Amino acid sequence: MTPLFRILFRVNMLCLALSGVGHMPIFKRYYIADIPGLAWLAKFHITLTLHYLTAALFLALVAWIVTTRWLSAPDDRLSPVAQVKTGLYLAIIASGALLVIKNLKGIYMPPHGITLIDLVHLMGAFALGLTALAARIKRWPWITPVH
Amino acid sequence: MNPILSRRTFLKRSVLTATTAAVATALPANAEAADPSGYLTTLFDLSRCVGCGECVTACREIHEGDVPQPKRPFPTMIPARVPVEDFSQNQEEEERLTPYNWLTIQEASVEVNGEEQTLYIPRRCMHCINPPCVKLCPWGAAVQEKNGLSRINDALCLGGAKCRAACPWHIPQRQTGVGLYLDILPSLAGNGVMYKCDRCHNRLKAGENPACIDACPEGVQSIGPREAMVKKAKALATEMNGYIYGLDENGGTTTLYVSPVPFHRLNEAIDKGPGCPDLAPHKNSMAMAENVGKALLLAPIAGMAAAAGRIFLTLKHASKETP
Numbered sequence: 130m131t132p133l134f135r136i137l138f139r140v141n142m143l144c145l146a147l148s149g150v151g152h153m154p155i156f157k158r159y160y161i162a163d164i165p166g167l168a169w170l171a172k173f174h175i176t177l178t179l180h181y182l183t184a185a186l187f188l189a190l191v192a193w194i195v196t197t198r199w200l201s202a203p204d205d206r207l208s209p210v211a212q213v214k215t216g217l218y219l220a221i222i223a224s225g226a227l228l229v230i231k232n233l234k235g236i237y238m239p240p241h242g243i244t245l246i247d248l249v250h251l252m253g254a255f256a257l258g259l260t261a262l263a264a265r266i267k268r269w270p271w272i273t274p275v276h
Numbered sequence: 277m278n279p280i281l282s283r284r285t286f287l288k289r290s291v292l293t294a295t296t297a298a299v300a301t302a303l304p305a306n307a308e309a310a311d312p313s314g315y316l317t318t319l320f321d322l323s324r325c326v327g328c329g330e331c332v333t334a335c336r337e338i339h340e341g342d343v344p345q346p347k348r349p350f351p352t353m354i355p356a357r358v359p360v361e362d363f364s365q366n367q368e369e370e371e372r373l374t375p376y377n378w379l380t381i382q383e384a385s386v387e388v389n390g391e392e393q394t395l396y397i398p399r400r401c402m403h404c405i406n407p408p409c410v411k412l413c414p415w416g417a418a419v420q421e422k423n424g425l426s427r428i429n430d431a432l433c434l435g436g437a438k439c440r441a442a443c444p445w446h447i448p449q450r451q452t453g454v455g456l457y458l459d460i461l462p463s464l465a466g467n468g469v470m471y472k473c474d475r476c477h478n479r480l481k482a483g484e485n486p487a488c489i490d491a492c493p494e495g496v497q498s499i500g501p502r503e504a505m506v507k508k509a510k511a512l513a514t515e516m517n518g519y520i521y522g523l524d525e526n527g528g529t530t531t532l533y534v535s536p537v538p539f540h541r542l543n544e545a546i547d548k549g550p551g552c553p554d555l556a557p558h559k560n561s562m563a564m565a566e567n568v569g570k571a572l573l574l575a576p577i578a579g580m581a582a583a584a585g586r587i588f589l590t591l592k593h594a595s596k597e598t599p
């Protein structure tokens with residue numbers, strides 16, 4: 130991963146998380162949308178559009194990393210924390226994909242299914258944030274060499 | 277790039293990658309479950325409505341047990357600017373949509389064939405084909421059933437009112453002091469429950485018509501699959517030289533109004549405001565999610581292809597350099 134790729138990935142993750150939290154009606158309630166320049170956070174159609182666009186870039190970047198790693202078969206492996214993160218990413222991506230499908234016209238999904246998917250997506254993102262923060266503080270790496 | 281990766285490994289893995297990509301594209305196609313042309317649709321022939329209000333009374337009676345019973349005093353809201361919305365002191369109000377009144381009659385004094393006339397327009401949820409109130413609800417509290425109707429689950433709704441903001445007609449109405457939020461963090465999150473017409477889903481499940489349809493002495497409403505009702509609306513409009521509302525509004529709704537007067541004139545003549553929806557043209561508010569949504573599912577394939585392409589080029593380059 131080049132430094133530029135890393136920056137792009139992180140900035141995109143920030144926008145993805147912000148627009149995601151914006152799906153809940155809390156930015157307006159808690160005055161955050163009153164901060165000059167942040168009014169858009171309370172506009173649902175804007176946060177939804179931004180979430181879709183940043184999700185598209187996120188998926189393309191993840192697919193790039195996964196494909197590159199898979200095809201180049203490096204002789205190292207994912208650290209334990211990276212395995213946890215990968216699992217959380219998978220849960221977030223799978224639930225996100227289902228939510229995108231749900232939003233298309235003419236789709237029926239059972240109500241409790243939707244609530245479950247919503248919770249997996251939200252809690253998954255929350256857990257990923259916490260794991261990433263812990264990994265940052267403890268300086269746990271993504272990759273460990275195979276001995 | 278691992279220099280020991282052989283072309284054979286690369287090829288094998290490329291095939292696997294391509295298969296995964298193909299499966300990822302095929303999945304959403306299989307998730308198509310409902311056909312909007314079959315969605316249950318109601319048609320209002322506005323030339324017949326006399327504004328007697330029987331439908332409103334019937335709706336209130338049938339939903340007597342479904343309206344809010346708020347607990348007092350309401351929790352203190354933090355921050356204090358969070359509005360308390362309380363209709364419980366004014367449950368008899370019929371001039372607008374409220375948590376206690378899911379159907380209201382609007383009046384429009386207009387000229388029809390050179391004569392001043394009053395048209396009455398029964399208003400409630402339009403039951404959009406792709407309802408933003410349902411799709412944008414962050415908890416899955418608003419649901420769409422297989423037959424296309426949408427309703428709000430009062431056991432799950434937290435009253436954030438996002439559905440009202442997302443609805444082009446701002447139909448759902450909030451009552452503070454009821455619902456799940458009282459059991460979680462009542463001061464900090466949520467603000468009651470949203471209420472709106474549920475198309476009498478319980479009656480439909482029992483094989484009956486919605487109460488407002490059966491109660492009408494003038495036979496204003498009819499109900500059936502959307503395709504057939506669209507045909508019927510078009511025939512009726514041709515017959516009365518009239519106009520249709522709901523064919524394309526917000527991407528199409530499963531409520532169709534046929535009127536002898538253009539809807540922009542009715543829209544000018546009716547009272548509009550909170551609980552009094554307009555009759556303006558509305559673009560499909562789910563268009564972005566419908567269009568970008570399909571493209572979004574292709575994004576990982578673009579990433580995969582780009583990475584595979586780059587590796588292929590690197591390999592080619594390397595094989596040229598080794599004699």
Ligand code: SF4
Pocket residue numbers: 401402403404407408409410426442443444445446447448472
């Ligand atoms: S009219 Fe409003 S409340 Fe009714 S289905 Fe459409 S978006 Fe939802």
Ligand code: SF4
Pocket residue numbers: 334335336338339378379400472473474475476486487488489
């Ligand atoms: S369909 Fe049922 S809930 Fe909706 S307005 Fe008619 S009577 Fe009321």
Ligand code: SF4
Pocket residue numbers: 324325326327328329330331332381396398491492493494495496497
């Ligand atoms: S009962 Fe029929 S005629 Fe009377 S107000 Fe309702 S729709 Fe109009």
